[in-house]
Amino acid sequence: MQHLEDVLRRGLNDPDAGWNMGSFGAIAEFHHVAGDAAPPRATALEQGTTRGAIRIDRLEGVRPVAYETLSPKTHRWTQGLSLCLPEAEAAMHRRDALTELGPDEGAIRPEDREAVLFDMGLAQPQVDFCIRTADPALLATLRAQAGRSLFEADNPAMPAILKAHPHRVALTRLGRVEVYQMIGGPETGGTSPEGPHTHVLPKLLRAGRTHSANTPIPEGWVPCAGFHPKSPVMGRLGEDKSFDEVAFEAFQSLLAAWGPEAYTAQKEQVWQALGTGTGPEAWREPDARVARAGLRNAIRQWRRRHGDSDLVAAWARAFDRGEGEADPENPGH
Structure with a gap:
């Protein structure tokens, strides 16, 4: 802890x-x-x-x-x-x-x-x-x-x-x-x-x-x-x-201790799916905003950690098209 x-x-x-x-x-x-x-x-x-x-x-x-x-x-x-x-x-x-x-x-x-x-x-x-x-x-x-x-x-x-x-x-x-x-x-x-x-x-x-x-x-x-x-x-x-x-790993330990469960659970589930080669067609986008953010960031983080592939590109096309969600206090980030 x-x-x-x-x-x-x-x-x-x-x-x-x-x-x-x-x-x-x-x-x-x-x-x-x-x-x-x-x-x-x-x-x-x-x-x-x-x-x-x-x-x-x-x-x-x-x-x-x-x-x-x-x-x-x-x-x-x-x-x-x-x-x-x-x-x-x-x-x-x-x-x-x-x-x-x-x-x-x-x-x-x-x-x-x-x-x-x-x-x-x-x-x-x-x-x-x-x-x-x-x-x-x-x-x-x-x-x-x-x-x-x-x-x-x-x-x-x-x-x-x-x-x-x-x-x-x-x-x-x-x-x-x-x-x-x-x-x-x-x-x-x-x-x-x-x-x-x-x-x-x-x-x-x-x-x-x-x-x-x-x-x-x-x-x-x-x-x-x-x-x-x-x-x-x-x-x-x-x-x-x-x-x-x-x-990355240093912050993941903080996220595991103090992050929103819906967010961290969604990330883990998406990573498991990507790790087994599962495509996005079987995935249901969650209703909750924080879980949707977990889905999209899971795709981004998988790509940065493991490189691009046809599989991760398909997930990105399905769920992370990049529109909106910017923070007005940090618009360039």
Whole structure:
């Protein structure tokens, strides 16, 4: 049986792993950048670089949910481990206006603890999405606009934030992710910088959801942190790479311990059918969404592990034509 704390600690020391905290539409991510100096080895559930940091403060009551989701690219899939709490325990403050919270005494780095934290007022269920600054000019603007929505057309606070690039801090009941890098925009070529970064997507925020429908979180539970172990099919920047059997098997052990039974059972049954040379004509596509994803990813994974064949091509034509099912927060994956 996998021990969750050990799994997470190993992940914090793997430069190919990624992390996040947030909601559907407001998320802070922590990643290593190839070529950067290696951070110190994590002994607690905390890791940081000059670009950002993550700290997990609590595992009591956490339900880990391992999952694989479909990619719009039929030679890929994505994988992750969500750390979930019951809905009531996961709930944060849901402030709907810019709110000053005072000095960030819980900051991961001591030098950041006198800077002032402001809740951006995104009113998200499981995250207080904040900015942190000690810049006098930005502080004056934020304090003058406290109590207003950042999305009001005439509010000068949002332009000031985008110009000043303050730290972003995502707070959940499990801990925090801090991002020190610039906000993606004109000064970064219109894209998020490599490594730790944030996304605030108003269109997704309006949905009021805690997570993507593609992530099989059990009813009544809410993901408060995400761990993305090294992918067997993608590099750190989402580029294709040669299949990594070691990374694949490592995640399959997490999936066996904490994955949805309907998904894992469908994969095993499809692999058994492929292994015995059974064609797709005798197979019934399952009704449940999570099992259908298991069917399609089983075909993709068999192909990456064993190579192409007339048999696997027939299964793909029957059940994995590649349309739809993309995650709106990771459209290119």
